[in-house]
Amino acid sequence: MSSPTPILSGLRQRCGQCGSGKLFSGYLKLNPACPACDRDMRAADTADGPAFFVGFGVLVLLAPFLFLLPMSSLPIAMKALAFVALCAAIIGLCVLLLPVAKAVLLNLQLHHDAEQASFGARDDLAD
Template identity: 70%
Template sequence: MREKTGSVMRAGLQIAGGCSGGQTAAARQGARGFAALVPAARVAYLPGMSKPAPIFNGLRLRCGHCGQGRLFSGYLKLNEACPHCGRDMRAADTADGPAFFVGFGVLILTAPFLFLIPMSPLPGLLKIGAILLLGLAITGLSLWLLPVAKAILLNLQLHHKSGQAEFDRNDA
């Protein structure tokens, strides 16, 4: 959607355009949706931010600092440092957060089917097959979303410089 200033807004990200001459390739391509932003992801900044958006780069499994280096060397094996900018990734620990969020998100999406399939008028073997297929879908969706959730949480922790909780103990 175009605003009066000539900027293009897509998925909450603003790409400068219009008369300013700072128009990116994604803005020139017109209204192609979110896919047009992916090639220009290195310059995808949220308004008012001087660094790439940590959530957007987490969705791409990239470093939240530079937006180019890969976060993982394996499925969930985190690189010790960004291969592009050298940012230390050991400073943040996502612990069980990604598994918790993915587990509950997938549960919310699939729980209605877990209740409806046994109550359906299907024959017994079809019900068993449907439940097995649903189990495979739950497993696949969880395994697909887990690295993305870990990347987003890690980028947010590093972006906001969060650390271990410390309590002041005043034994007065």
């Protein structure tokens, strides 16, 4: 059996190694290890990456409506209602997509053994 891809496993919010263990014990709280294969999940840290990508993507899709809404010929009450619905859609999409983005980025980091960048002097560049 081949190992699952990190992206497909992340979309399902499952472990990128075994494909069956749940990544999260809560909304965004990671399990310390995979319940199925005991893979250590503490080795990767997604930091603010998922929030940036989700926020940027959702606003790219929905921000034009924020600009077009004030220029519409709707009555003010309908504009206010549309604005509230648009804000609810933005918040709802962000809340829905944030765990998925975190799972994908975490699986990619673990799959590629990503680690903290270091910018110190390196011996192999001294030549």
